[in-house]
Amino acid sequence: MPMNIGDLDKMPRARLSHGPTPIEQMPNLAAHIGAADLFIKRDDCTGLAMGGNKARQLEFYIGQAVAQQADTIVITGAVQSNFTRMAAAAARKSGMDIHIQLESRVAKTSPMYLNSGNLLLSRLLGATLHRFSGGEDELGADMQLENIAANLRDTGKVPYVIHLAQGHPPFGALGYVVAAHEINQQIVASAQSYDEICVASGSGATHAGLLFGLRAVGNMTPVKGICVRRAASLQGPRVTQLCQKIAELLNMENPVRDDDVDVNDTVLAPGYGMLNDAVSEAITLTAQKEGILVDPVYTGKTMAGFLKRARQASAGQRLLFIHTGGQPAVFGYGSDLTHLLSDSPL
Numbered sequence: 106m107p108m109n110i111g112d113l114d115k116m117p118r119a120r121l122s123h124g125p126t127p128i129e130q131m132p133n134l135a136a137h138i139g140a141a142d143l144f145i146k147r148d149d150c151t152g153l154a155m156g157g158n159k160a161r162q163l164e165f166y167i168g169q170a171v172a173q174q175a176d177t178i179v180i181t182g183a184v185q186s187n188f189t190r191m192a193a194a195a196a197r198k199s200g201m202d203i204h205i206q207l208e209s210r211v212a213k214t215s216p217m218y219l220n221s222g223n224l225l226l227s228r229l230l231g232a233t234l235h236r237f238s239g240g241e242d243e244l245g246a247d248m249q250l251e252n253i254a255a256n257l258r259d260t261g262k263v264p265y266v267i268h269l270a271q272g273h274p275p276f277g278a279l280g281y282v283v284a285a286h287e288i289n290q291q292i293v294a295s296a297q298s299y300d301e302i303c304v305a306s307g308s309g310a311t312h313a314g315l316l317f318g319l320r321a322v323g324n325m326t327p328v329k330g331i332c333v334r335r336a337a338s339l340q341g342p343r344v345t346q347l348c349q350k351i352a353e354l355l356n357m358e359n360p361v362r363d364d365d366v367d368v369n370d371t372v373l374a375p376g377y378g379m380l381n382d383a384v385s386e387a388i389t390l391t392a393q394k395e396g397i398l399v400d401p402v403y404t405g406k407t408m409a410g411f412l413k414r415a416r417q418a419s420a421g422q423r424l425l426f427i428h429t430g431g432q433p434a435v436f437g438y439g440s441d442l443t444h445l446l447s448d449s450p451l
């Protein structure tokens with residue numbers, strides 16, 4: 106069915122994800138937390154190599170890669186990046202090779218972090234791995250990606266680079282413009298709206314795409330971006346700029362006002378990929394009240410922000426959490442989670 110959001114229907118797109126993903130109610134968690142009704146959009150069930158938000162984003166990156174007749178995807182991310190794991194799966198599904206640059210973004214050296222979780226899966230998918238030791242340096246990481254791509258070109262390959270830093274067309278965000286259209290259709294079909302939607306804000310592509318897509322279809326539900334990567338003072342302008350770039354890409358007017366970009370960093374400390382008490386509580390509560398797994402880096406933090414909002418909400422308010430996946434990182438961060446585990450008889 107056409108979406109009629111600027112040029113969205115004309116953008117090259119590879120179908121990689123299951124959809125529409127369901128929206129479910131979380132009655133046990135709601136009863137424990139307070140008066141609001143809590144819902145969850147199961148984008149952890151997008152179906153590509155254990156699912157997550159990046160399947161939707163990769164549909165548009167792989168679409169570009171196919172249009173450019175690329176045979177290799179080149180991407181960078183943290184050692185436990187979900188994006189690189191899913192890019193590996195997307196590349197394989199599309200008949201391409203995959204090169205992943207691993208950034209030392211988080212100071213962790215546990216055997217689980219370095220061998221399990223997403224990295225284990227990327228290796229299973231046959232990714233060629235490279236190292237970037239520069240830490241938090243988006244431009245530096247991209248420059249080294251370009252070197253990898255240049256070396257591949259020298260051997261006759263046709264690489265497609267998925268950049269990290271801003272300044273490149275935000276193809277990935279289009280996946281969440283599509284998701285917003287999907288959510289709006291689910292709202293219309295159920296004749297029930299939400300008072301607020303809560304989503305992780307990392308690179309900002311998911312947050313910006315969702316906000317843009319909702320406003321583009323006339324849905325004015327407040328979208329709360331929970332900062333998982335950087336402070337709100339940096340994340341807000343990033344999301345605002347991304348919305349403008351989406352508008353340019355889709356050749357339409359930007360429907361998002363600057364003051365509509367809402368980011369909150371109160372659960373970010375001590376920083377990207379690091380647990381705090383609120384995140385630990387969110388991980389255990391979600392698992393033990395609803396049987397739903399959230400991860401320590403993205404969805405656990407976002408759930409902590411969501412629960413904070415839910416505790417302030419009034420009776421009957423309907424709050425929607427976007428579950429963006431990330432479960433493989435639970436294994437990579439296994440040694441950080443031991444204090445949350447029930448006793449083992451072994």
Ligand SMILES: Cc1ncc(COP(=O)(O)O)c(C=O)c1O
Nearest residue numbers: 187307308309311403429430431
């Ligand atoms: C599981 C998960 N959730 C949320 C995000 C944040 O998405 P975005 O980078 O589009 O802001 C990521 C990013 O890698 C992720 O892996």
